[in-house]
Amino acid sequence: MTQRPIRLNAFDMNCVTHQSPGLWRHPDDASWRYKDLGYWLDLARLLERGRFDALFIADVLGVYDVYGGSRDAAVRHAAQVPVGDPLLTVPAMATVTRHLGFGITASTGFEHPYPFARRMSTLDHLTKGRVGWNVVTSYLESGARNIGLMGQASHDERYDIADEYLEVCYKLWEGSWEDGAVLRDKGSGVFADPSRVHAIEHEGRWFQVPGVHLCEPSPQRTPVIFQAGASARGRRFAGRHAEAIFTSGPTTEIIGPLVADLRAELEAAGRRREDAVVYTMATVVVDETSRGAWAKHDELRAHGSDEAALVLLSGWTGLDLSGHDLDAPLQGGHQDAIQSAATAFLGSHPDGRPWTLRDISAWASIGGRGPVFVGSPAEVADEMQHWVEETDVDGFNLAYAIAPGTMRDVVELLVPELQRRGVHRTEYEDSSLRDRLFGAGDRLPERHTGAAFRRTPDTAAAELP
Amino acid sequence: MTQRPIRLNAFDMNCVTHQSPGLWRHPDDASWRYKDLGYWLDLARLLERGRFDALFIADVLGVYDVYGGSRDAAVRHAAQVPVGDPLLTVPAMATVTRHLGFGITASTGFEHPYPFARRMSTLDHLTKGRVGWNVVTSYLESGARNIGLMGQASHDERYDIADEYLEVCYKLWEGSWEDGAVLRDKGSGVFADPSRVHAIEHEGRWFQVPGVHLCEPSPQRTPVIFQAGASARGRRFAGRHAEAIFTSGPTTEIIGPLVADLRAELEAAGRRREDAVVYTMATVVVDETSRGAWAKHDELRAHGSDEAALVLLSGWTGLDLSGHDLDAPLQGGHQDAIQSAATAFLGSHPDGRPWTLRDISAWASIGGRGPVFVGSPAEVADEMQHWVEETDVDGFNLAYAIAPGTMRDVVELLVPELQRRGVHRTEYEDSSLRDRLFGAGDRLPERHTGAAFRRTPDTAAAELP
Helix, strand or coil: CCCCCCEEEEEEECECCCCCCCHHHCCCCCHHHHHCHHHHHHHHHHHHHCCCCEEEEECCCCCCCCHHHCCHHHHHHCCCCCECCCHHHHHHHHHCCCCCEEEEEEECCCCCHHHHHHHHHHHHHHCCCCEEEEEECCCCHHHHHHCCCCCCCCHHHHHHHHHHHHHHHHHHHHHCECCCCEEEECCCCEEECHHHECCCCEECCCCEECCCCCCCCCCCCCCEEEECCCCHHHHHHHHHHCCEEEECCCCHHHHHHHHHHHHHHHHHCCCCHHHCEEEEEEEEEECCCHHHHHHHHHHHHHHCCHHHHHHHHHHHHCCCCCCCCCCCECCCCHHHHHHHHHHHHHCCCCCCCCCEHHHHHHHHCCCCCCCEEEECHHHHHHHHHHHHHHHCCCEEEEECCCCCHHHHHHHHHHHHHHHHCCCCCCCCCCCCHHHHHHCCCCCCCCCCHHHHHCCCHHHHHHCCC | CCCCCCEEEEEEECECCCCCCCHHHCCCCCHHHHHCHHHHHHHHHHHHHCCCCEEEEECCCCCCCCHHHCCHHHHHHCCCCCECCCHHHHHHHHHCCCCCEEEEEEECCCCCHHHHHHHHHHHHHHCCCCEEEEEECCCCHHHHHHCCCCCCCCHHHHHHHHHHHHHHHHHHHHHCECCCCEEEECCCCEEECHHHECCCCEECCCCEECCCCCCCCCCCCCCEEEECCCCHHHHHHHHHHCCEEEECCCCHHHHHHHHHHHHHHHHHCCCCCCCCEEEEEEEEEECCCHHHHHHHHHHHHHHCCHHHHHHHHHHHHCCCCCCCCCCCECCCCHHHHHHHHHHHHHCCCCCCCCCEHHHHHHHHCCCCCCCEEEECHHHHHHHHHHHHHHHCCCEEEEECCCCCHHHHHHHHHHHHHHHHCCCCCCCCCCCCHHHHHHCCCCCCCCCCHHHHHCCCHHHHHHCCC
């Protein structure tokens, strides 16, 4: 078995029952505490105890209203609504941790890059270099309608806008304040040398930003760029920008080729295959014994909600999954489209029969689109090592079935097993998030597209008239 | 002497040397630690120890570039640049306090109300009802240029936009989720009753927001509305919306009539004179003895910077104060406009002669536009009580000369004196920020304009077809 390290990342969202629709009803679930600081402080401490790379906080700015053409089922089941702002949990968690990274989802479609770049720099300062940004370009149409963007941009055009959005951010983060611009010299009275603070003078197709960045350089300058888009255009975008990539799919057969393709995109963008860390989504149900784990699993399954799962799946696929017999084979008319989507995503049904909605909702009711690893610590560790070997992923983006129980089991039972095998760190180095991922310092490497926007004394002088 | 309580609010900004230009050079100043969480945690603990109502965090999204037509002097002196996002300091401070309120500045010109309303609800949840929003409509032109808004709206039109922006927010905060909509009933599996969660269907001149609010109701729903605009249109806006109003001016003669006018605006808007708490800006230099305080004051003055003060004053007034003899009377040409502005704002010079730039910059170099109260605890307390009596303000918005020294002196020396006089609380009640200010519960009172957007089971039923 490979001794390749297995990276662990946690997946959460500022809502009830993130990837386990209906499981807020489980007697031990306390994910409804998402609006209390204590929920986040406890989670952050737990993940740092488990030596995780980072906590990745998903987001949607809208409600799931494809199912039945209404938001009612989403509201009833708390299917990712209500949902709070992800960014605001991070400064609190930073107060009780020293090492854990934080990846925050923010869309390039909702806020102008000028104030957004300031938000991220502020957070990188406050966390001392522990911040990642999960770049999202798409969003639920129900969200876009509320900020007047409906129909404004096609899928591919959204990525073009995102490319320019990142260019503005790189210019602000990398190119506005030179290293050494801040002198903070009480004697001479010079806080910063204005000749080393540059206006970015960006004039693009979608954004005009003439000014200087409002923040002095933060430890990482550019936050670690996360990306999770699965389309061809999304993978190209990831190849160019991403330093951590999140995939999701149920089997190694589906994830393996995806990872190969992502690494090829990295090379196509002039980067190295290992220049992005790839995490694939999974949920762990672990107990001291295999039997105990399966009992836990069955009990979790019993508390899931088919309808809540179909609400999320309808939103993800754009197909209204309401109004059908859950146990009939999906065939004919509108159902053929559902059957194709299911087969494309899940592969053929293991029994060779058509998928039913019951199959699909059961599969999605724990851990959304990822696999569920059930077993003793050794069994789950075996499965994870198998996945890493088969797919070339660097690690896992771990969702929870119930909070905080799922993650507590991971930290208390699985992590020690991985550590025993020598595939998971036992201590943190003192470092920024980027340095933890790549071991090459806090800043973007020279071969990353963002590095081209740096201003050094030399490049700055070269531009003088 | 009046026994009227004196409310204390602290004034800060996510930057170096907020209202005391140049004083980052003072040997004891550590305001450059603004980018460390520790700065904010220490400050929050200190203010809670001093039983302050709240910490008010100012903001500008731009740089001061009127002075000399360039940002260079602002950068050199750290005159409110670099400046970080104010919002992100709050969740961290909430982890180490239980009572202190937080007023955050955010402009209605920079972010769409739909995501903004979610940010504030999230923060009100995380702080358990301790959040205020300082509504800003204007901004430095240097900021507006960077988000493509240059010349988009006149001063008065900006207030019209802000009125609609608040209407959208009130609808989301007060009218979308009824009280009792969230059932969280594990038995029936109903998290929230969709019939009690309403789309706001806002179609206005500037904003179209059809959807539901993304957050379940937070303790205060609408954050406490702060306002600081001093123009006639700004005062009208405050009369309609504000629950805490911040004024600034050097003398009781200037502040008294302003407070009277603000209270009249409240009545004109169908509210009570006491429906907004008025804080006026001041800086306290206190020591055990009068002599010690004056020595401190002189030492602070010696570390101020004329140029840094003129940078801020140029930005505030829009008049370029560069290039003149600091000690010559301001007379003739462009200087007449400066003389008029100074006289309008400061009154006539006490010696009957014209103001010089040296006078103006010295006056602004500690505590910006407010008075400086220098003396023993008893002397400063006398002065504060005198101000309250003369002007009808409810309390003070206290800036610092140096951080954390100024505020530490206030908490350790002045606060005990005010407590001894029975004009400052010795313990907090367990309450939301709004309840602390008005003692009438967590929610907006019925007579506030925002309350009209509430949905109760009755109003909701009345709208059914």
